[in-house]
Each structure stands twice: as structure tokens, then as C-alpha cells.
Amino acid sequence: MSALSDVQALKAAMMTSVIGQERMIERLLLGLLADGHLLVEGLPGLAKTRAIKSLAKHLEARFSRVQFTPDLLPADITGSEIYFSEGGKGEFRFQEGPLFANLVLADEVNRSPAKVQAALLEAMEERQITVGGKTHPLPPLFLVMATQNPIEQEGTYPLPEAQMDRFLMHLSVGYPEGGAEAEIVRLARSEEASTPQAAGVSGTERLGQDSIFAARSEIHAVQVSTAVEQYIVALVQATREPAPIDAELGQWIQVGVSPRGSIGLDKVARAFAWLQGRDYVVPEDVQSVVHEVFRHRLILSYEAHAARITADAAIDRLVQKVAVA
Numbered sequence: 001m002s003a004l005s006d007v008q009a010l011k012a013a014m015m016t017s018v019i020g021q022e023r024m025i026e027r028l029l030l031g032l033l034a035d036g037h038l039l040v041e042g043l044p045g046l047a048k049t050r051a052i053k054s055l056a057k058h059l060e061a062r063f064s065r066v067q068f069t070p071d072l073l074p075a076d077i078t079g080s081e082i083y084f085s086e087g088g089k090g091e092f093r094f095q096e097g098p099l100f101a102n103l104v105l106a107d108e109v110n111r112s113p114a115k116v117q118a119a120l121l122e123a124m125e126e127r128q129i130t131v132g133g134k135t136h137p138l139p140p141l142f143l144v145m146a147t148q149n150p151i152e153q154e155g156t157y158p159l160p161e162a163q164m165d166r167f168l169m170h171l172s173v174g175y176p177e178g179g180a181e182a183e184i185v186r187l188a189r190s191e192e193a194s195t196p197q198a199a200g201v202s203g204t205e206r207l208g209q210d211s212i213f214a215a216r217s218e219i220h221a222v223q224v225s226t227a228v229e230q231y232i233v234a235l236v237q238a239t240r241e242p243a244p245i246d247a248e249l250g251q252w253i254q255v256g257v258s259p260r261g262s263i264g265l266d267k268v269a270r271a272f273a274w275l276q277g278r279d280y281v282v283p284e285d286v287q288s289v290v291h292e293v294f295r296h297r298l299i300l301s302y303e304a305h306a307a308r309i310t311a312d313a314a315i316d317r318l319v320q321k322v323a324v325a
Contacts, residue, residue: 003215004277007033010207014054018047019183020176025051026275027171027292028145033215033271036168036264037124037144039109039159039296043151046173052105052145060206061102061141068112074119081132094131099123102141102209109146110156120144121163141209161255161299168264169289170296172312215274222270223280231283231324232269235290236262238322239298245321252314255299265293283324291315 007029014025024040028051031038040048049065056063066077079097083090098104099120106120123129124144128137146167148159164170176184239257243250268289273281291312298311 003211003218004274006207006211007215007275010055010058013058014051017054017057017187018051019187020180021047021051021173024048024171024173027169028052028055030268030271030275030289031145031168032143032212033219033275034168034264034267035216036267037146037166038169038171039146039148039164039167040171040173041148041150042171042173043175044149046175048145048147048173049105049107052103056103058206059103059212060208062139063103063105064098064101065105065107066098067107068109068116070111070113072112072116074116075131077116078119078123078129078131079136092132094134094136096136097129099129100136100138102139102143104142104144106144106146108149110148110158113157114160117157117159117163120146121166125166141212161297164296165258165260167296169268169292171292172295218279219271219274221279222274224266224270225280227324228269228281228283228286229266231322232262232265232286234322235265235286235294235318238318239294242318246317249314249317249321252300252304252309252317253298254301254304257294257297261293261297265290268293287319290319294318 011025011029014029015022018025024047028038032055042048053063055061066072075097077097077099079095079100081092082095084093109117109120123138127142128135130136236257236259238245238249239253239261242253242256265286269281269285272289273279273285276285294315295311298314300309300311300314304314
């Protein structure tokens with residue numbers, strides 16, 4: 001089987017256990033293929049945790065979940081030096097923390113203090129952790145999916161915009177449709193009736209990490225024409241100087257997208273095109289993923305917030321006004 005068919009089979013397997021959230025599953029796979037990290041925002045009970053657990057179930061990967069709380073310390077996630085004594089001799093050994101997994105779920109990341117968030121985001125960016133003066137590399141396959149609850153803000157520590165920029169994509173998860181909800185109820189009922197062994201990983205065929213690395217090599221070879229490249233740059237530039245394009249847009253956007261955003265849009269658009277079975281990117285690929293790549297990178301003005309203009313509304317206007325090269 002090819003890398004594309006392997007990834008498509010992985011997506012199909014995940015959709016059997018995560019119903020009504022096809023877009024979230026696809027974006028989760030795009031993050032994995034583009035070698036980036038995801039910030040997922042949605043109400044409780046919308047299968048955010050279930051989605052990454054399903055990915056870990058069908059992929060040969062180590063999974064860890066960290067519940068972020070106000071009393072969490074950086075060493076709780078990175079690991080620490082522990083003193084061991086054997087035969088009258090003692091030494092400090094590094095005990096790995098949960099960040100040394102392949103797939104990491106940082107649940108309610110905004111409930112921990114800034115120094116814990118900084119430790120997580122540094123590991124995401126550098127792909128390594130330094131403890132006691134020694135550097136410890138993280139696994140080659142490393143994906144962080146951080147979640148936030150949009151309705152409860154008491155006792156939270158909002159992520160600064162500069163740190164949010166390190167996430168490749170920001171996903172907004174909504175409620176499933178009525179028909180899908182009926183399927184969810186039936187799935188939960190069938191899982192209750194199944195034995196724990198039948199519901200586990202033992203009988204599931206898991207995709208090897210080599211298939212993901214092979215897919216990344218193919219995505220790297222996906223062609224981006226000069227016209228599409230100019231379109232990506234035009235979208236980014238329009239967020240920095242929006243007034244000449246649209247007067248209202250100029251009032252809405254206070255700070256535009258960084259160069260990391262243009263790099264991310266290029267990577268995700270290539271991954272999206274590859275997932276559609278093409279070896280070249282078209283403008284529609286860029287438009288399909290621009291909301292997730294730009295959503296957390298735009299800083300809206302006071303006027304936009306007062307008028308209840310969302311980042312998605314600003315991006316919609318942006319796509320409407322910026323012409324394809």
C-alpha cells in the first residue's frame with residue numbers, strides 16, 4: 001500500500017469511533033502530516049480527547065494525557081532528575097515526563113500558570129527539553145494537541161498571542177448534526193455492551209510511523225506554483241495592511257499574521273492537496289485551510305470586538321477581497 005492509502009485508511013478507521021467530527025479528524029491528520037501542533041477549542045463532550053485517543057489507537061505511537069491545573073509544575077510535564085542509590089552509591093538519573101510521548105494531549109492548557117505553558121511551548125518549538133544542564137531530544141514523531149474550553153474563563157491563564165503563534169492550526173469544534181448524534185448514542189451503547197478486551201487495542205491493526213514519515217516526504221515534493229505562492233503571500237500581507245483592500249477590514253484587524261503564518265499556510269495547503277490525491281496545490285487548497293492557520297494569529301481591534309466581529313468573519317472578508325494571482 002502507498003502512504004496515501006495508508007493515511008486514508010487511518011482516517012476511515014478513526015471516523016468509525018469519532019462520529020460527526022470529520023473536519024476535526026482531517027485537521028488532526030493534517031497537523032500530523034505537516035509536523036505541527038494543534039490548539040483545539042470547543043465545548044466539553046465534543047470528542048476532542050476521543051479523537052487523539054483514536055489516532056493513538058490506530059497508529060504505532062505512545063500516547064500521554066496531561067490535565068493542566070493551577071498547581072502543575074514544569075517538571076510535572078518535562079520530567080526531572082531523581083536521586084537513585086544502589087550499592088551504597090548514589091546518582092541522579094533523568095526520569096522522563098509525559099512530553100516524551102509521540103502524541104500528547106494537553107487538556108485545558110489555559111488552566112496552568114505561564115511558566116508551565118512556556119515549558120510546553122518551548123518543547124513544541126525546540127523539540128527538546130533541557131533539565132539539569134542536559135538536553136534530551138523528543139521523539140521524531142511528536143504532536144501536541146492542546147485544548148481550551150471557550151465558556152469558562154475563571155481561574156484560567158490565557159495563552160499570550162505570541163505563544164499561540166507556535167501552534168500550526170487553531171481548530172474550532174462545534175456540535176454534531178442530529179443524524180450524527182443518533183449514531184453517537186448507538187456507538188456508546190454498543191461500546192457499553194462490548195467486553196474491555198474487545199474495545200482495546202489488542203485486535204486493532206496499527207499503522208507504523210514509517211508510513212507517516214513516507215507521507216511527509218511525498219508532501220515535501222508537492223508542487224506550489226508561483227501564482228499560488230503569490231496568493232499565499234498576498235493573503236498574509238493583506239492582514240498586515242488591510243485598509244487598502246477593504247476599509248472595514250482595516251478597522252477590524254489590529255495585528256496581522258507573522259511569517260510563521262505564511263510558512264504554516266504553505267505546509268498545511270501542501271498536506272491538504274496531498275490528502276486529496278494531488279501532487280500540486282491549487283488556490284482552493286489554500287482557502288480550505290486558511291481559517292485554521294490564521295484564526296489564532298489575527299489580533300482584532302476593540303472596534304471589531306465591540307461589533308462582535310470574529311476572526312473567522314475577518315478571514316472570510318479577506319478571502320473574498322484578495323484576488324487569486
